Amino acid sequence: MPSKAVVSAFVLITVPANRSGDVVDRLIDEYSEFVVEAAAVYGEADVIAKVETPSVDQLHQLVMTKIQNLPGVQVTRTFIIIPQLHRIR
Amino acid sequence: MSAALAAIGGVLISAFASILAIQYQHQVTERNEHKRQALERHLSHYERIFVSARSVQDAVRDYRTVSDRVTDRSDPFLRQLLAIVSKSAYDYFFEVDWRHNPGMAYLDLKLEGKCMRARDLLIQWLSRPRIATGDIASVRVAGRFTRRSLSSVQSLKVGDYEELRIERQLLVTPAAGDTRLLAELDTAFTAVIVELKAVMAY
Numbered sequence: 001m002p003s004k005a006v007v008s009a010f011v012l013i014t015v016p017a018n019r020s021g022d023v024v025d026r027l028i029d030e031y032s033e034f035v036v037e038a039a040a041v042y043g044e045a046d047v048i049a050k051v052e053t054p055s056v057d058q059l060h061q062l063v064m065t066k067i068q069n070l071p072g073v074q075v076t077r078t079f080i081i082i083p084q085l086h087r088i089r
Numbered sequence: 090m091s092a093a094l095a096a097i098g099g100v101l102i103s104a105f106a107s108i109l110a111i112q113y114q115h116q117v118t119e120r121n122e123h124k125r126q127a128l129e130r131h132l133s134h135y136e137r138i139f140v141s142a143r144s145v146q147d148a149v150r151d152y153r154t155v156s157d158r159v160t161d162r163s164d165p166f167l168r169q170l171l172a173i174v175s176k177s178a179y180d181y182f183f184e185v186d187w188r189h190n191p192g193m194a195y196l197d198l199k200l201e202g203k204c205m206r207a208r209d210l211l212i213q214w215l216s217r218p219r220i221a222t223g224d225i226a227s228v229r230v231a232g233r234f235t236r237r238s239l240s241s242v243q244s245l246k247v248g249d250y251e252e253l254r255i256e257r258q259l260l261v262t263p264a265a266g267d268t269r270l271l272a273e274l275d276t277a278f279t280a281v282i283v284e285l286k287a288v289m290a291y
Contacts, residue, residue, distance in 0.1 A: 056247050060242050060253070064242060
């Protein structure tokens, strides 16, 4: 787990099919401070981003005022990672 | 002599009055005949106005009923009802325009005025923005979703939820003065419908 981050979460984002690429690019370009990874995926969600913030407040702020306001974003689903059960190879 | 003159005068006056009465009667008959012919020729056109007016009134009443009862302004059904009002209003605008419906050119002036007043009220109502976007937050705890206000999300801590869901939704918001305008619309369309019914029953 990264040393600075206190709260890590996966954010599943629903966007219209043709906007997935734009959302991935903007997540990485504009919020690189918090967004560790972002990818367009097949399936229930359209984009999945892994984010790391210093606090849970900042996570909610990031999701509600930044990610949710990206053009085309319809729904965000945030899942906070349980630190004790988080492994990175 | 004067009695004879008076008698002649009386006869002339009564003859003149009879002529006037006959002429008036003739005009009434002609007007009725013209109305009958116009009606026969344009009955289908009047029916089109009637049907479109009924559709608008039904749609407005449905919207009004649901809008008053609904607690969730993002309910897609409400948006659908608003779309139905817009669609039926468009049909009505089309039908009360004499360029699209020649029946309007033969409609009684007063009734035409009522049709136009209903149209103007409808334009006034439709011109006010009712669709707004808004975010709705809900959290899943023990497998169940619960709606949360956006402001309360900030106070949530780690472990308070399994999933935080923020959804951008279209909200149908009532405009200022809607209640009065909807009532006026209903009255205006009732007048149009009742009078058109009378014309068609002629």
